[in-house]
Amino acid sequence: MRVGTPGFVPERLIEARAARRILSKKALATLISVNPSTVTRWEDGTSAPDADALAELAAHLHVRREFFLRPVANSDRPLFYRTLASTLVKDLNYQESQMHWLQEISSIVEHYVDFPEVDIPDVLQGASYKQLRDEDIEQIASDLRAHWSVGDGPCIDMMPLLERVGCIVGSIEMGTSKLDGLCSWAQGGNRPHILLSTDKMSFPRRQMDAAHELGHAILHRHVTEEELKKDLKEIERQAFRFASAFLMPATTYSYEVKSASLASLLSLKERWRVSVKAQIRRLSDLDIIPADHATSLYKLYSAKGWSREEPLDKNWPISEPTVLANALQLIVDSGVRSKSDLLSVEFTMKAGDIENLTALPPGWFSRNAEVIGLKLRESVSDRTTGDASTILPFPSRKG
Known part of the structure; x- marks a missing residue:
């Protein structure tokens, strides 16, 4: 018989442990001075912590106690990782927890503020990613x-x-250069969420990462967990091909x-804002070079030491996402919710987590906000559930 705090959600403890990079149940047990088997029972749902233990968990994991009583912001769509290597399990778990928190923050904010409408065309029209050829991409x-009026140039x-077409974007330090970004459609598939890394970041790399995750949102919206694990290499290749084609049109x-x-590619980098390494891959993909x-x-690229940092990498400032930050500022400035209300009623993670994920300046919750113009919902209960996407024809096969 399950005892302890009623309504305790075991998955939330697993999520909080991942968010704090506590790899094992034993490590958490040591941290709060309980038996490891106790943590195991909490996480598998056979028992729940009592009020005192819940307070200990909240204090050590830096969340409110209510955190453990809310459902996980899971999506019914897979998370698109660059790798599923077992050696990165702690980093992958951390990245997944941060995506869940980004989706949770987004869901709460959307109660109050209208986000940009989702303008993600249905380019496959029911076809599978497995049918895609390079010329289709x-x-x-x-x-x-x-469709998005980007033009043919850089x-x-x-x-x-990304934010204009309806993506919710967050950026965090992943703690490893082996993880670049993450993409997932929110529960119900009505809005894509993208989480980008800030580790060792340059503007050209941010460009490619952002276009890569957009590629997943476009091409792999209906991919299942099983398909992702089975075809990860091909799915990643398709996303990279899309990113390259989007940033460097063949025409x-x-x-x-x-x-x-x-030297020539470095000159092109200054105009197209894409790394030399990505350009080499693009020229090879287009059969312009053998x-x-x-x-x-x-080899020459590596010999010059450009694998660590390319010339011109620091020529452009790296832009941060703005939609969530502006929305939170609007909520506070309009008087709908105070900052303390947001932290004590709406959000269950600490202020620093929210500031980090939404690109708010550090300490924003402890100082006055500036007025930012966005559109408040006419009714807090009004929720947009429709999909604002349009349809583009899937390229037909020839021959």
């Missing part, structure tokens, strides 16, 4: 550029574009390549 990227900044970028040298030439360029 190229065409999809081109069609989307036209995409100046992916961040405002324009390729015609500006006068010579396939590092495989052996690409290999030679990669």
Whole structure:
């Protein structure tokens, strides 16, 4: 018989442990001075902590006690990782917990503020990602550029574009350079959430990461967990191909390549704001240079030490997401909720977690906010549930 705090949600304890990078149940048990088997029973749901133990958990995991009584903000869609390597399990678990928290914050804020409508066209029209050819992905990227009025030249900044088309974006330090970004559609599949890494970040890398995660949102919206695990390599390849095609259209970028040298690509980087390494891959994918030439360029690239940092990497400031930060400022400035209300009633994680995920300045919850113009919902209970996407034709096969 389950005893302890009524309504305790075991998954929330697992999530909080991951968010604080506590790898094992034993480590948590040591932290709060209980038997490891006790933590095991809490996490598998066979028992629940009593009031005192719940207070201990909340204090050590830096959340409110109510955190453990709310359901996990799980999505019915998979999270798109770059790798599922077992050696990164702690980092992957942390990344997943932060995505859940981003979705939870988004859901709470959306009670009060109208986010930009979702404008993610249904490019597959029921077809499977398995049917996609490279030429299909190229065409999809081109069609989307036209649909979003990006033009045929360089995409100046992916961040405002993602938010304009309805993505909710967060950015955090992952604690490892092996994890770049994460994408998942929210519960019900009505809005994509993207979490980007700030580790060792440069603007060209942020551009590629953002376009890559957008590729997942576009091409892999209906992929199942089983398909992701089975076809991860191909799914990642497709997302990268989309990102490359979106940032470097074959119809324009390729015609500006006068010579396939590092010096030439560095010059193109200044205009297209895409890394030299990504350009080498793009030229190879488009069969503009043969495989052996690409290999030679990669070797020379490595010999110059550009794997650590490329020239021009620091030429552009890295933009941060703004939608959630502006929305929270609007809620406070309009008097709908005070900052203390938000922390004591709406949110269950600590202020620093919210500031970090939403790109609010550190300490925002402890000082006055500035007035930001967004649109408040006419009714707090009014929830937008429709999908504002349109349909673009899936490229037909020839021959």
